[in-house]
Amino acid sequence: PPPQLEAEMEEYGAGDLLSEAMCAGARVVVVEDCVEAPAAFVLHLLLKRALAAGGGGGGGAALLALAQPFSHYDRVLRKMGCNLSMHRKSERLHFFDLQGFPGGTQGGAIADSLAQLYSAVQRVVETCRAGENAGRFTVMIDDVSLLEVAANGSADDVLDFLHYCVTLTSEMNCSLVVLIHEDIYSSEDGVGLLAHLRYIADLVIKAAPLSTGLATDVHGQLSVVNKGMLIEQRPAKGQKVWSFHFKVKENGADFFYPGSRH
Amino acid sequence: MVMEDSDAPHHLLLLRAFMAQGVVHKQPLLFAAPMKEPRSFLGALPAPVASSKEDARQRAMGGGAAGDGRASDEGLRIAWQYRKYFGDERNSNAEHRDNKQEFSHDFDLRKPLERHLLNAQHIECLSTQDVDTLHDLQNRSSAFLSKHQRKEGGNLSAGRIAIQSLCAPQCGYFGKDWDMVSFLRSLKAMVRSSNAVAIITFPYTVLSDSFCKRWQHLADTLLSIKAIPDEDKDLAKLLTGYQDMVGFLHVHKVAQTNSQVPVILEASTFSLKLRKRRSLVLERLNQAPVDGSSGPSSGGSGSCSSSTQGSQLDF
Numbered sequence: 072p073p074p075q076l077e078a079e080m081e082e083y084g085a086g087d088l089l090s091e092a093m094c095a096g097a098r099v100v101v102v103e104d105c106v107e108a109p110a111a112f113v114l115h116l117l118l119k120r121a122l123a124a125g126g127g128g129g130g131g132a133a134l135l136a137l138a139q140p141f142s143h144y145d146r147v148l149r150k151m152g153c154n155l156s157m158h159r160k161s162e163r164l165h166f167f168d169l170q171g172f173p174g175g176t177q178g179g180a181i182a183d184s185l186a187q188l189y190s191a192v193q194r195v196v197e198t199c200r201a202g203e204n205a206g207r208f209t210v211m212i213d214d215v216s217l218l219e220v221a222a223n224g225s226a227d228d229v230l231d232f233l234h235y236c237v238t239l240t241s242e243m244n245c246s247l248v249v250l251i252h253e254d255i256y257s258s259e260d261g262v263g264l265l266a267h268l269r270y271i272a273d274l275v276i277k278a279a280p281l282s283t284g285l286a287t288d289v290h291g292q293l294s295v296v297n298k299g300m301l302i303e304q305r306p307a308k309g310q311k312v313w314s315f316h317f318k319v320k321e322n323g324a325d326f327f328y329p330g331s332r333h
Numbered sequence: 334m335v336m337e338d339s340d341a342p343h344h345l346l347l348l349r350a351f352m353a354q355g356v357v358h359k360q361p362l363l364f365a366a367p368m369k370e371p372r373s374f375l376g377a378l379p380a381p382v383a384s385s386k387e388d389a390r391q392r393a394m395g396g397g398a399a400g401d402g403r404a405s406d407e408g409l410r411i412a413w414q415y416r417k418y419f420g421d422e423r424n425s426n427a428e429h430r431d432n433k434q435e436f437s438h439d440f441d442l443r444k445p446l447e448r449h450l451l452n453a454q455h456i457e458c459l460s461t462q463d464v465d466t467l468h469d470l471q472n473r474s475s476a477f478l479s480k481h482q483r484k485e486g487g488n489l490s491a492g493r494i495a496i497q498s499l500c501a502p503q504c505g506y507f508g509k510d511w512d513m514v515s516f517l518r519s520l521k522a523m524v525r526s527s528n529a530v531a532i533i534t535f536p537y538t539v540l541s542d543s544f545c546k547r548w549q550h551l552a553d554t555l556l557s558i559k560a561i562p563d564e565d566k567d568l569a570k571l572l573t574g575y576q577d578m579v580g581f582l583h584v585h586k587v588a589q590t591n592s593q594v595p596v597i598l599e600a601s602t603f604s605l606k607l608r609k610r611r612s613l614v615l616e617r618l619n620q621a622p623v624d625g626s627s628g629p630s631s632g633g634s635g636s637c638s639s640s641t642q643g644s645q646l647d648f
Binding site for chain 1: 511515525541542547549585591592593595
């Protein structure tokens, strides 16, 4: 494609391996990573796409941020050509600063704080859907492992909260994207948070290191598994499992098959 | 955050240098450790190596190797190289001649810091031994950091928090896994919005694998230390300067503040050397190239668990 079209395609996410791999209509997206291969960059990419003005309807997003302050996301996304400050002002982006969540006295039940948080998110989603903004809404959580710390280890409370968020996806035409650190749970017995999330996910994107570790031209490998149903309950079309390499840049990320880089 | 080797106290070398530098520059310091009297540890902080005028002038001109061709054998120093942020050197020298503007110090581990420097008001110490919660440390950290909020226009006063062996068994709150990780999360957020840096060492082997991973994820920059034995003939053959080496320092990750791009270092493993028992030097360790293949990852390539079968360099 001509350079200008290619640039546009890149900006709106069409034409790269990750977009190809992600089935349209995935409602629950689980992004997994580990210390050696962090995947916050995937969230940044998906957030940018969620806010992109493609298709005239415009998107909206709610970012539940436990990992970083707003300034961090603002600067990162700015380098990717997305102005979070502007989106926040125009209320297309709803930023929940949860670095101190739940805050308040230790005595208060975490279940109550999570219920309040859910109500706030639900209100935001309802407001967006009711307005002229008929585009897709995305609720993003960075990250679920920290939410578990905020809940003082009560995985049940976190799961309840996540299940409520999932109901939003079917009732309100919005999608849920969550990041979880897979290596925290790999040594655990039994069915924990990670197993539950994998079960309810339509799409699982997992970042892992290469056996050779970090290199300047390849930062790791991404595997994308399409497991879910689309709307109308039909199984997702197309290839189920994708696997490719990635390199993270300031303005986005490159995805490519091993050995295919010029 | 620094993963300790429980067989050796080398993490203390890093803490001593970090704390000494803060004291020398009159930067506020909060030190917490599982000791009855953490203040006594201040007596172990090393004094800067007395430098001649010639050395000072040479440093101000940007480093040893360039001008006169004399090769610097210092290797890497543990220092924050603020020098490059002061535009015109002549101005900065004139203004700060009295303030000893040099930020990069060599420390003499055999010489303790002058007593009067240690009695300053901005140095706080706190014991984590025999306290059964982290509330006090959290409150003290919060109070310390609130005094050093970032101001517009910048300020040169940076605060330092040094916490030794945060999860050590001697700590009264030992075993309260969720409390500890909760404290870390809270400290990270507070430090982020302040003009301070925190270095936390921890004996990771007392944590479960799961919580060890949680701690690793919370770190902005993650280092680990491994001691090496005194008399290992194989290592002596592999490494030059083995006699001076006390251990290895591995860099697992580097802070990516305001960026999503991982920091790729030319070398991520350094040897910890004690030159003449008095100066600590980090030197890049050159290993034989790893056989690279683009096959699927076996995972755990950055694993911190000690392997009984791996080589000494594998950690």
